[in-house]
Amino acid sequence: MVTSTAPEAELAPIEQAKKRAAFACGEKYVQSGCRLGVGSGSTVKYLVEYLKQGYQNGQLKDIICVPTSFLTKQWLIESGLPVSDLDAHPELDVCIDGADEVDGQFTCIKGGGGCLAQEKIVQTAAKHFYVIADYLKDSKHLGDRYPAVPIEVLPPASQPLLRSIPRAEGGSCQLRQATKKCGPVVTDNGNFIIDWQFEKNVSGRDWLAIQQRLANTPGIVETGLFIGCVDAVFFAYSDGSVKEIVNTKKH
Numbered sequence: 592m593v594t595s596t597a598p599e600a601e602l603a604p605i606e607q608a609k610k611r612a613a614f615a616c617g618e619k620y621v622q623s624g625c626r627l628g629v630g631s632g633s634t635v636k637y638l639v640e641y642l643k644q645g646y647q648n649g650q651l652k653d654i655i656c657v658p659t660s661f662l663t664k665q666w667l668i669e670s671g672l673p674v675s676d677l678d679a680h681p682e683l684d685v686c687i688d689g690a691d692e693v694d695g696q697f698t699c700i701k702g703g704g705g706c707l708a709q710e711k712i713v714q715t716a717a718k719h720f721y722v723i724a725d726y727l728k729d730s731k732h733l734g735d736r737y738p739a740v741p742i743e744v745l746p747p748a749s750q751p752l753l754r755s756i757p758r759a760e761g762g763s764c765q766l767r768q769a770t771k772k773c774g775p776v777v778t779d780n781g782n783f784i785i786d787w788q789f790e791k792n793v794s795g796r797d798w799l800a801i802q803q804r805l806a807n808t809p810g811i812v813e814t815g816l817f818i819g820c821v822d823a824v825f826f827a828y829s830d831g832s833v834k835e836i837v838n839t840k841k842h
């Protein structure tokens with residue numbers, strides 16, 4: 592078992608939860624020789640810390656890390672971990688990523704940090720997909736915790752899509768704006784993000800059908816809906832416990 596050397600007591604409770612989820616998942620599903628997709632976001636940062644410790648102390652040998660974003664790639668490089676890509680390693684053993692929300696059917700919303708298209712590509716290349724999350728992401732119904740589905744779009748399609756998505760699916764759409772730059776957020780792929788605020792409390796919503804309609808719409812690159820792909824979620828709770836919830840439908 593790889594142990595943490597970071598002063599966990601100094602972390603805020605929510606950060607402690609993220610770290611526990613990441614370390615628990617790493618301990619169970621990352622072994623020497625693993626070809627690993629490494630997701631994006633603040634929870635994944637702790638996974639990178641876990642990998643760094645294991646790699647440096649020799650408990651994780653010959654691992655290959657395929658990042659899902661520019662920032663994750665930088666973290667991996669700074670940590671001295673072996674970084675590759677899908678050109679060199681098109682098939683991965685495992686992908687581990689965070690999420691903005693995970694519902695009772697293991698459907699996830701991702702992309703709150705603007706990363707979703709590369710995440711989905713890397714996830715799809717992996718045999719197994721594990722989500723690491725703190726207790727704020729655990730929901731019964733999608734939308735209980737996170738208010739919108741991020742959608743990556745080609746810039747020339749953004750204005751028509753801001754109108755056509757709510758017309759077709761209800762709710763409302765906003766072009767995500769940058770905070771320290773004038774204008775919209777630009778993704779790692781040079782695209783924009785539309786946040787689709789869907790209507791809440793719609794019973795029996797078919798997320799798969801919605802995903803398929805959106806994915807078939809010209810100009811939409813990918814959505815932050817991850818459906819039917821999660822093997823297990825590691826939720827870390829405020830009492831310090833971590834629970835692995837296995838998706839029995841995938842096993």
Ligand SMILES: O=C[C@H](O)[C@H](O)[C@H](O)COP(=O)(O)O
Nearest residue numbers: 632633634689702704705706
């Ligand atoms: O765009 C970002 C990614 O989809 C993240 O995995 C997701 O937003 C969760 O990030 P965090 O661990 O920071 O809550």
